[in-house]
Amino acid sequence: MPPVTHTLRPATEDDSEFVYDLKRQALGPYIEATWGWDEAVQRDLHGQQFTPSETQVFVVGATPVGCVRVRRKNDEVVLVSIYILPAWQSKGIGAEALADLLREAHARHVPMRLRVLRVNERAIALYKRHGFEVVETTDTHYVMRAHPPTSLASPRKQAPTRATA
Template identity: 40%
Template sequence: MTAIDLRPATSADSEYCFQLHKAAMGAYVTAIWGWDEQIQRDFHARVFTPDQWQIITADGADAGMLHVEHRPTAIYLARIELHPDCQGRGIGSELIRSLLDQARLQGQELTLDVLVVNQRAKALYRRLGLHEVTRHGENNIKIRMSTKPPQPGLIHGS
């Protein structure tokens, strides 16, 4: 059994998080936009918020990152990334189940966005009980998923 913990991110984690993003999401970013190192570094510099991010550890070693936003009516899973060496070990599932439990206890839904090209993540979210609500972004590249099932006929871009 893997011991999974979270620790607050610090400014010193910036390069780790960038390299993690490249390893975990690089193929998906490349499939949609193409990978441009400088554009990705600039994007990372804009979105890296260590006071809001957590570093996922597995058996004491850094394994990924988590960014969760607590909104008025929902818990929004803004970002979860696991290093490829740590994927498929149940770490992401355990963390998402914990968020699902928290949302249920608070009477809220859990929502997230996933890139349409990320089949593995979409399958995981479906297994955990999330439903596609809508597609959005340029050329509908993102899928909004939620624990609240969509109303019939309201899924756009399917």
């Protein structure tokens, strides 16, 4: 099934409440399973972490359905977060965004990195399908990385030749 047609638009400060509610709906069950959901703590974290300059909003028609936050560094692309409303999950939006980011990282010849809660098995499976591997494990998270493909132009070892008599 082809992915749902969507567009991306830059986030603004006006998206703060949408992104918070989106996180609560998309990631809330995993946060609840890991630490428990504490509204005051989550509001405080959101206030510290919401960065419109790094965030884009997925829009289907005129409806915002998700967001992606990416930090582009000189030596890597970091997927900070990707949230999609539950009703819009498994429709190809996240997979397409992930594939686009991987193409960007590969074009720049840098790896892509992310962190995912260990209890979020659906996300882990998606990342593995896109070539991510676990490179670090904490009590609560996996750090995963996808490296750009090695160049086909890399030098090859020459096969040994046999001496003829």
